[in-house]
Amino acid sequence: MAAAMQPAVADVQAAGSSAATPLSAEAAASQKAAADGSPVEVTDDRTEYETTYANPDGTTFTRDQSTVPVRARQSDGSWTAPDPTLVVRADGTVGPKAAVVDLAFSGGGAGSGLVDITRGGKSLRLGWPGTLPKPTLDGVNAVYADVLPGVDLRMTATTEGFRELLVVKTLEAAANAELKKISFSLRADGLTVAPTSGGGMTAVDEDAHPVFTAPPALMWDSRGDGTTAGTATQLERSAAMTTTATPSPSATTDPSTGTKGDGTAGPGDGDASAVLPVQVSWDALAVVPDATLLGNTDSGAFPVYIDPSVGLDQTAHTYLRSDGVSDFNWSNGSDNEGKGTGHCSSWNGYYCGPGYTERLYFQFSPSGLAGKKVLSATFRATESWSFTCDARWVDLERTSNISSSTTWATRPNNLGTMATADVSAGRSSLCDPSQPPAPIEFTGSSLTTTVGNFAAGKFSRLTLLVKARDETDTSS
Incomplete structure (x- = not known):
């Protein structure tokens, strides 16, 4: 899918x-x-x-609830479309045009003000142990060049948080002793910060409600960057959920023409990777990079990437792969292709990956739904790519809940099938008749009953899984 x-x-x-x-x-x-x-x-x-x-x-009402923001409130109280594109502000800091958190990156100078993130008067501030150069802005990214010799710090804004990515560009840069342990200073206002059992971080308010969360950090190298498949092809067959169905330019691309992907987006096929637990104290967040990845003597394995991130704990979605790769609160990416479901291998001459299974999980809070009598429920997705013009079954299942620390090994338990769909979309003119990207709706009595129980308060979160029915079928 x-x-x-x-x-x-x-x-x-x-x-x-x-x-x-x-x-x-x-x-x-x-x-x-x-x-x-x-x-x-x-x-x-x-x-x-x-x-x-x-x-x-x-007499009745319809409520659409999303796992990512559909609008953001501006300072004058009006609403606008979320837009994480970074701009320089009057005070010299850098922040997104429109987000659901108050987010400010440093404009350069003292490292203690690397990033401030605030929601509802509760805030976290992280600092870099050194002076920061003036950043170079590129869309949602602010790049602080050479914060260590041969190491760039790339801060990425999202509509709910931020991502920190250290780019270790060369073998020589990796030998720097300062990379043995990377510590960010921490200041919390109105929040208590603690580690999670899965190696992440949570910041809770005085009522113990999570406000911000962080998954374990991820580290990967560039060993697989010479291939023409991997990330780009995988994104072309990625699955995601949307209220719109605007095809991206790459949505009609034949996967056999996949090109080298952007290494900063995450590990691709052939890249070695490691999960790094976040070390949490009252005044610091730290990660210890994998010594094997940093110590690789093959210059072709560089750049090496180290990626901790922090986001709002409002709703959640996560991407899990059977080879251990995960991406909590993932975004569509610059090509708007999202993430995938099904088995990523080879089919009919098309290469997707070395043979892993992908699943997508989406978690909702009751919010304005609480106490309502539910008459019907629909879960809507837009399919942007499929490997075949022939329809394949995709299942929507309820599972136990997810967190920023959820991995394939600790993936949620299945609690029953909610709905199914037999679909194929996104190959556009490669099919006859053409199959452009299209919204797919999952509905039925099981889903309606479950959402009704959710509204009635019988459970605190509703988590739904989108998966290929046959996870051995490389064309699904």
Whole structure:
């Protein structure tokens, strides 16, 4: 299966309240929807992750809930589309145009102000142990060149957090003793920071509710960069969830023409990798890089990448691979192709990878759904690429919950199949008739009942898995 993830969406229809308060926002929207014969948004109920519509029947509502932000609030209170593109601010710091966290990267100077992230008045500040040069901005990235000899620090903004990536460019740079342990100074305001059992970090408020979270750090080399498959081909068959179906230019690419991928995006086929537990103290976060990867004497294994990240604990989604690679709160990437499901190997002359299985998990919080009577529920995905023009079965399953520390080895337990779909989309003109990227909807009584129980408070989080039904089929 393939797709392009913007927001992962659960579309839920819930019973509306009575008209006892005729001038409420809900009642006004219901009246207008009934009069117009079309859905009307209840704008007062907007959040960064949810959109509510009054239905034309005048009594029910439809709520769309996403696992990534669909809008961000601006300083004047208005809403805008999330946009993590970095800009220089009046105070000299660097931050995203529109995000659901207050995020500021250093404009250069003292390393103690490397990054500030704030949500609801609660904040974390991380510092670099040294002076920072003025960063070079490139879209969502701020690159601080040569923070150590031959080592760049690349800070990437997301709509919910940030990613720190150390790029060790040469064998000589890797020999620097300062890379044996990398420590970032830490200051928390209104939060208590602690390690997680899986090697990550969590920052909780005074009520022990997680505000920010971090998975274990990941480290990888460039041994596989000479191949023409790997990351690029994998992204072309990636699966993701979205409320839109705008095809990216690469969505129609034949996978046999895959090209060398961007090594900063994560480990590709043939790259060696290692998971690095985050060491947490009251005033520092630290990682100890893998000595074998740093000590490689083959210059072709460089650059080597070391990637810790921090994000908002609001909703969650994670990508798991059977070879141990994971990506918590992954994004679509610059090509808008997202991540994949199914078995990544070879099929009909097309090479995807050396033989691993991919799964996608999406976790929802009850939020505005709590207490509603659910009449129907739909989980919507956009498939952006498939290996064949012939449809393959994709299953939507409920599982136990995920966290930033979830790996393939600790993957959630299956709690039952919610819905299935027999689909093929994204190959465009390679099929006759053409099959452009297309939204896929999962719905049915099992999903509706489960979402109803979720709304009733029978469990605190709803986690859904998108997976190929036959995970031995290399064309699925």
